[in-house]
Amino acid sequence: MKQHRLSFELEMVVERAYECIKLTGRLAYDTQLAAEQKLATAVAAVKRRLVVVDVSGLRFLDSTGLALLVRFFKQIVSESRVMAIVVRDNAAIEKILLMAKLDRLLPIVGDEQQLLSLAPPSSFDHISQEALYSAWRQRSS
Amino acid sequence: MVCEWIVRCRADEEAVLVCHLLAEQAASLFAVRDAELFVLAVHEAVVNAVKAVQRAGMEAGTISLSFFVTSADVAVAVEDEGGGVPAEVIEQLDQMTLSDVLLAESGRGLLFIREIMDDVMWVEQKGGRRMLVMKMSRNAT
Numbered sequence A: 001m002k003q004h005r006l007s008f009e010l011e012m013v014v015e016r017a018y019e020c021i022k023l024t025g026r027l028a029y030d031t032q033l034a035a036e037q038k039l040a041t042a043v044a045a046v047k048r049r050l051v052v053v054d055v056s057g058l059r060f061l062d063s064t065g066l067a068l069l070v071r072f073f074k075q076i077v078s079e080s081r082v083m084a085i086v087v088r089d090n091a092a093i094e095k096i097l098l099m100a101k102l103d104r105l106l107p108i109v110g111d112e113q114q115l116l117s118l119a120p121p122s123s124f125d126h127i128s129q130e131a132l133y134s135a136w137r138q139r140s141s
Numbered sequence B: 001m002v003c004e005w006i007v008r009c010r011a012d013e014e015a016v017l018v019c020h021l022l023a024e025q026a027a028s029l030f031a032v033r034d035a036e037l038f039v040l041a042v043h044e045a046v047v048n049a050v051k052a053v054q055r056a057g058m059e060a061g062t063i064s065l066s067f068f069v070t071s072a073d074v075a076v077a078v079e080d081e082g083g084g085v086p087a088e089v090i091e092q093l094d095q096m097t098l099s100d101v102l103l104a105e106s107g108r109g110l111l112f113i114r115e116i117m118d119d120v121m122w123v124e125q126k127g128g129r130r131m132l133v134m135k136m137s138r139n140a141t
Helices: A029-045 A063-078 A091-099 A112-116 A121-125 A129-140 B013-029 B035-055 B087-095 B109-116
Strands: A008-014 A019-027 A050-061 A082-086 B003-010 B062-069 B073-080 B119-124 B130-137
Touching (some): A019 A029, A029 B013, A050 A091, A063 A082, A082 A129, A091 B109, B035 B062, B035 B130, B087 B109
Parallel strands (some): A050 A082
Antiparallel strands (some): B062 B073, B073 B130
C-alpha cells in the first residue's frame, strides 16, 4: 500500500483579501487524527476575515471528513470570520458536499474570483457569514 | 450470479483501507452506476462495522465484506462481530435526512449509504446481529 494514499495535508496561503486553506489527500476516517490537529492549528493561525477552504486537492472525503469540515466552519464563524469552499474542477468532492447539503450552510464556488465577485472588495472586511451566503444564493439562483 | 467475493479482516484502520481498495476494484471491474459513490458507501459501511467492534471492546474482532455480483447489480454485505447497528438507530434513520444533520459532527455515514445505494436492507443474523446489505445497479454493457 503506497503511503501517499493515506495522507492529509493542509497549506495556508495569505492573500490580500482572504486566507486560503488548501486541503489535499484524504479527509477521512483514516486521516482524522492528523486532520483534526492540522485544522485546529489552522483555526488558531487564521489572520484574514474571509477564509477560503480549497478542497480541489482532496482525493477522498467521507462522513468523518465532512464532520471535521463542519466543525472547522463552526469555529471560523464563532470567531466572527466568514468561510466559503472552493471546489474548482473536482466534481467528485463537489458531489459529496452537495449530497451532504453543505450548500445550505456556506457558499460553494468554482474559484476565488466567483467568491470575490459577490461583494465589493472593501466589504469583505466586515461582511457577515449570512450576508455572504445570501449574496451567493442570489447570484446562483 | 456472476461472482462472489468474500473478505474477512481484523476490525482496525487497516481493514478500512483494504476494504476501500477492494471497493474501488469492484466498482471498476463490475462497472457500477456511480463508482465514486459506490466506494464511499462501502467505506462508510466498513467504518461503521469497525467502530461497532471497537465499541464492543473486541480486540481480535473481525468484520466481513462480501460482494455478490449479478448481471444487473452488485450487492455488498458488511457484517461485524460487534453489536452491529442498534435497532433504535435503524428506526431513527427512517425518519431522518442529511438536512437533519447539517451542523452535526457525526451521524452522516448511514444516511450517505441510504442516499447513494439503490437498495439498503438490514438482515437479522444469529444472536440478533444485523448485517447491512446494499445494492447498486451496473451500467448496461
